[in-house]
Amino acid sequence: MMSSLGQPQSVLLLGGSSEIGLAIVDRYLAAGALRVVLAGRPSDRLTAAAERLATAGATVEVLPFDATELRSHGELVTRAFAGGDIDVAVLAFGVLGDQATAERELALAMEVVQTNYAAAVSVGLLVSQAMRAQGHGALVVLSSVAGERPRRSNFLYGSTKAGLDAFATGLGDSLLGSGVHVLVVRPGFVRGRMTEHLEPAPLSTTPEAVAVAVLAALRSQKQTVWVPGSLRFVMSALRHLPRPLFRRLPL
Amino acid sequence: MSDRRLLAGWGRTSPTSARLLPVGTAEDVSLAVQAAGPRGLVARGLGRSYGDAAQDAGGVVLDMTTLCRVHSFDHETGVVEADAGLSLHALMGMSLHEGWFVPVTPGTRFVTLGGAVAADIHGKNHHVDGSFGQHVLELSLVTADGGERRLSPADDLFWATVGGMGLTGVVTRVRLQLRAVETSRVTVDTERAADLDDVMDRMVRGDADYTYSVAWVDLLARGRATGRGVLTRGRHSRRDELPASADPLSFAPRASLRVPPIVPGGLLRRSTVAAFNEVWFRKAPRAARGQVQGLAGFFHPLDGVAGWNNVYGPRGFVQYQLVVPEKGVDAVRTAVTLLSAARTPSFLTVLKRFGPGNRGPLSFPMAGWTLALDLPTGVPGLAAVLDRLDELVLAAGGRVYLAKDARLPREHLPAMYPRLPEWRAVRDRVDPHHVFTSDLSRRLSL
């Protein structure tokens, strides 16, 4: 159960090796005892994350999970909730996908769509049903500012995040009064593994900063959070910029 | 699922959704218990516990307030038998005119008999009269098998139910010994004390002379005034202390102000609280003796302000109530110093000296000192301060009050309640599958 001060007893991380997701887990673990379920594709990184959390005192369970295998989601979510209530679930899996390649190779484009959107809808619905049944819980969905206005340089990724964002926002509204809280997170450029090959964009941030913002937003029952917070205003200005102008911005 | 409702405690911090089922008879209770699903069931009275005790996410919550008949009331002996959903407010309204008052009252009249038993509530008279369970002669309990049992203080299940937070079954009836009074007034002495040591010293020396004793402590006063406070102590007034024209047993408490459902952001900031505390302290006479007050004003000042828990704004507030044994008294001093230093704006900080505890393995009171704080959840660093208080309380051999808790880490429970195994043995005998489940029991693995 979530404590009155917003400390959960259990966290499910979907995308068990995600840097942002693990930063959220770390912050909760620093504040108290925690049961962690890491769902992810088996890899050294996933194993290392599990070992590190266990050493830090968490009770860790690892479940193999490939987001693109939609038919496995039902069983995965059942297993994730079998060990007891899940107080916070973080939907953190996602791929950036190289825009230029994806424009040429349909298979890559469809993998990005499948992972970031279709799989997120599938797991999002299943987790929200399980939380509705247990009568409480928080679902954190990692969207992106890239979804707010598509850019030439990565509109494929942007379009999947736009879809995910709309889905998660609507899901949150549908769950009002059910005891289940959905938080949509819109980070800007987060310096980390996913972006290490890119030049940091203005207002770039870190996984730790995203985690801090997520914890605060959950505590105050917010439904949307931008990281850094100033992006909210930047994006609301960019959204209304005429297209020819927006196209010419170095984004 | 559509008939589900969000339920929270009085602190409004941790709402979860459950089916709320009103019950009118013991048979209703029995049927509901037998039909309980995998998420279990728990009883709920008037929801005055601050934390997550009277809710069960995804399960069934029985609304006991519709089970509220009085079955018998003996004007000679003051023994009353009533349904568990009856409120102390309604009970007093009936019995005071006949010269009978409740044996123990918390800071609000709006609690049910069932809630009073389940939390084994204490009042300002704990040092002389003990807690609620000690005045219960018999009770009826619907257990997990759906059967209704009659229990007396000779049964271990009786004592597992007293303070058992609704986890042994549903109390359906309570047979209670009331207290004889000549009037519906209290004769009160008030004293200001310069600092915490002064407050405690006066309590140690003088409490035995009073039926009721409590001290309000100013947590925002610092330096030499750290822990300054106001003691109010009293006893039931005698007939001859009232003017001849007065109706000695009149009881018509006013319901006055109402706080709007949600105060944006909350009214309570540190500056407001500090100003309030200053006025409260100055307003109290340096020393006043023999003032005659109404019962409601003395025992239930907050009941005059309907919905007062809304002043804390949408994020609610936490109560933290600790008790430490006499030898651990330094923990109270350290706690007050810590809270003063952290500038936590506690608006209602109350210190009291308890008498001995009772046979209930989960009953909260023990001989020593209890300190209760009200804190808005938004205070930065609050979680760390309360974690620190847990450590202090543990080291001093004390505990926190489950009826007010929604944050205690579960690993602290066995040390704070060392008789937990004894309680579990009784509970597991009558409810092996843990049909009775609440958010509190889930959080603490009770």
Ligand SMILES: Cc1cc2nc3c(=O)[nH]c(=O)nc-3n(C[C@H](O)[C@H](O)[C@H](O)COP(=O)(O)OP(=O)(O)OC[C@H]3O[C@@H](n4cnc5c(N)ncnc54)[C@H](O)[C@@H]3O)c2cc1C
């Ligand atoms: C302003 C204020 C002042 C207070 N002052 C004090 C005080 O001085 N001393 C003190 O001890 N407490 C105090 N309290 C706390 C309060 O007395 C207890 O929390 C009490 O249990 C509330 O009773 P309720 O009927 O509202 O029960 P609820 O809050 O609805 O339930 C409390 C617990 O009782 C169980 N329960 C309720 N009915 C039944 C039943 N029929 N059978 C089995 N279990 C049942 C519930 O499952 C739950 O575990 C105060 C609360 C407030 C709001």
Ligand SMILES: NC(=O)c1ccc[n+]([C@@H]2O[C@H](COP(=O)([O-])OP(=O)(O)OC[C@H]3O[C@@H](n4cnc5c(N)ncnc54)[C@H](OP(=O)(O)O)[C@@H]3O)[C@@H](O)[C@H]2O)c1
């Ligand atoms: N980094 C940023 O700048 C940024 C900005 C805004 C939003 N976001 C979003 O934030 C989320 C987390 O990103 P991050 O920064 O933490 O990056 P990250 O460390 O690369 O995390 C991405 C995660 O997704 C997992 N994943 C990818 N495909 C998967 C699949 N098919 N099945 C299961 N898991 C899969 C990865 O697992 P593997 O280890 O198996 O690959 C990894 O755990 C993503 O949704 C991302 O889109 C990131």
